[in-house]
Structure formats: C-alpha cells, structure tokens
C-alpha cells in the first residue's frame with residue numbers, strides 16, 4: 001500500500017512501514033512483485049536440481065571442482081563434481097521440472113502451481129523448444145545408471161555403485177512470455193521498490209557483489 005512518502009507492507013506477520021521495499025523472494029519473487037502492483041512479465045518456473053554423493057572410498061577420484069563446458073542454449077550448467085567444505089563430494093545437480101514451487105521431491109505436488117505454469121503462454125513455448133532435453137532430464141533423474149553415465153563424461157572410472165542419493169535444491173528460474181529461460185539477472189524498479197526476479201547461478205557465489213549492485217541502485221534512484 002502506497003502512502004505519501006512510505007509504503008505499508010502487509011504480511012502474515014503484520015504490517016510494516018518502510019521507505020523502500022526490496023524483494024529477494026526467490027521462488028516467490030514474481031508473486032510478491034505482482035502483489036506489489038507490478039507486472040513482472042516473467043513467471044518463476046521451479047527446476048529441481050538433484051544430487052548424488054560419492055561413496056567415501058571413491059572420494060579420492062575428485063581432488064578439485066570438476067565442471068563440464070556449459071551449453072549456452074541452457075541456463076543450467078550440467079552435472080558436475082563439488083568437493084564440499086565440510087568433507088565429501090557432491091555429484092550433480094540435474095535440472096528437472098518440479099511439480100511445486102518448493103518441490104524438493106517427486107511427492108511434492110501443487111495443482112495450483114502446475115495450473116499457473118501451464119496457463120502461462122511462455123510455458124508451452126518452452127516445452128516445444130526444449131521437450132527432448134526435458135524428457136532426458138526426467139529419464140536421468142529416475143534412472144541412476146543414466147546419471148552415472150553423465151558423470152562418467154567427467155570422471156570415466158565412476159561406476160553406478162560409487163554414488164549414493166544426495167539432497168536436492170530448487171532453482172527459481174524466470175521464464176518470459178516467449179518461452180525463453182531468462183539467463184541473466186532480472187531486476188526491476190519502480191517508485192520505492194526494487195524486485196529481484198531472476199538471480200540464477202552463480203548468484204550465490206556472487207551474492208556480495210549483487211548486494212552491492214542493488215545497494216547502488218537504491219542509493220542512485222531512491
């Protein structure tokens with residue numbers, strides 16, 4: 001709600017008065033923007049990234065981060081190996097369409113979220129362009145041998161039995177009306193509001209720089 005020189009933000013935790021609103025809502029960022037009266041012109045589509053982890057006895061095979069050469073057609077990098085700070089080696093993530101915004105597994109289904117996706121014009125356009133890739137991602141997600149095969153491109157000696165199921169995360173991927181997966185940051189501004197609508201990887205690694213960038217926008221324009 002706009003007041004003369006401030007905003008009232010209505011939340012489930014009560015009302016807050018503020019001079020400026022910055023929306024960094026990830027998977028909900030487009031909805032938050034819409035609730036603030038904007039037309040974000042993108043829809044957030046949840047893409048789950050699933051991981052395996054290397055068995056302890058095989059961790060010696062990975063001494064550093066091992067990445068594939070990215071395919072510029074897609075915003076997702078492809079499965080890779082990550083040595084974790086706390087120990088262990090993660091292998092992944094893939095990129096499967098989630099059936100819910102916070103869909104961390106196949107049992108997480110929201111018919112409301114699915115309907116919202118299917119009725120967005122860009123969604124069908126995206127499916128038409130990328131359905132082969134999409135089907136292959138589902139196959140690799142449901143078939144461990146296919147996942148292992150993708151990993152073998154990076155470390156040929158990895159075998160099916162060397163990997164164990166790991167965790168998952170969900171990417172908040174903005175999709176435009178033309179069916180394009182937005183592969184850059186999308187930050188929109190309006191009076192007293194800044195909305196981060198797409199912050200794809202490496203937005204975690206770059207989070208401090210992005211924070212500075214947003215702070216600069218605020219200082220310059222608000």
Ligand SMILES: Cc1cc2nc3c(=O)[nH]c(=O)nc-3n(C[C@H](O)[C@H](O)[C@H](O)COP(=O)(O)OP(=O)(O)OC[C@H]3O[C@@H](n4cnc5c(N)ncnc54)[C@H](O)[C@@H]3O)c2cc1C
Nearest residue numbers: 024025026028049093169170171199200201202203204205
């Ligand atoms: C599997 C996977 C692997 C990735 N790997 C990498 C990597 O190696 N390197 C890298 O740099 N990036 C990586 N990323 C991407 C990185 O995680 C994102 O780019 C980054 O988290 C985006 O930051 P954000 O602050 O925009 O959104 P988020 O990190 O999603 O934060 C959004 C926050 O908003 C909160 N929120 C949502 N709705 C509301 C609401 N209504 N009210 C209040 N709070 C709300 C959420 O709880 C959340 O805390 C990966 C992502 C995934 C899923």
